[in-house]
Amino acid sequence: MNKNYDENNIFAKILRLEIPCHKILENDHALAFSDINPQSVIHVLVIPKKAYLNLYDFTENASISEIELLWKLVNDVIKLNKISEKGFRIISNSGDDGNQDVPHFHVHLLGGKNLGRMIN
Numbered sequence: 001m002n003k004n005y006d007e008n009n010i011f012a013k014i015l016r017l018e019i020p021c022h023k024i025l026e027n028d029h030a031l032a033f034s035d036i037n038p039q040s041v042i043h044v045l046v047i048p049k050k051a052y053l054n055l056y057d058f059t060e061n062a063s064i065s066e067i068e069l070l071w072k073l074v075n076d077v078i079k080l081n082k083i084s085e086k087g088f089r090i091i092s093n094s095g096d097d098g099n100q101d102v103p104h105f106h107v108h109l110l111g112g113k114n115l116g117r118m119i120n
């Protein structure tokens with residue numbers, strides 16, 4: 001585990017079932033659940049089940065099967081919501097400049113409406 005990983009972050013608590021989430025889907029290596037403060041009609045968070053700080057830490061240190069199953073789960077949520085053709089947006093905030101609030105790697109999947117320009 002990355003020495004900077006805070007085991008008391010909110011997503012670590014969700015993974016330990018200490019606090020509830022609205023689960024959408026899961027597989028052996030990843031969990032998808034609704035964002036508590038949705039920024040679009042569809043706003044799902046996809047996280048690895050093991051402890052990684054951000055996308056860089058994940059891609060540097062996770063196994064190929066962890067990486068594969070995380071992105072597979074993103075696609076499964078896209079399929080479940082039938083938004084592969086209309087489109088969607090993936091965001092992963094990292095660190096201070098990315099304004100990451102929760103220090104456990106997560107992918108935001110947004111869709112269900114036209115999301116406007118990426119950065120206004």
Ligand code: AMP
Pocket residue numbers: 010021034035036037038045092093099100101102103
């Ligand atoms: P970020 O700024 O990329 O770290 O985003 C963190 C996201 O986690 C925000 O969109 C929050 O609304 C969301 N969030 C925080 N706490 C919870 C929770 N308990 N369940 C679901 N989503 C959460």
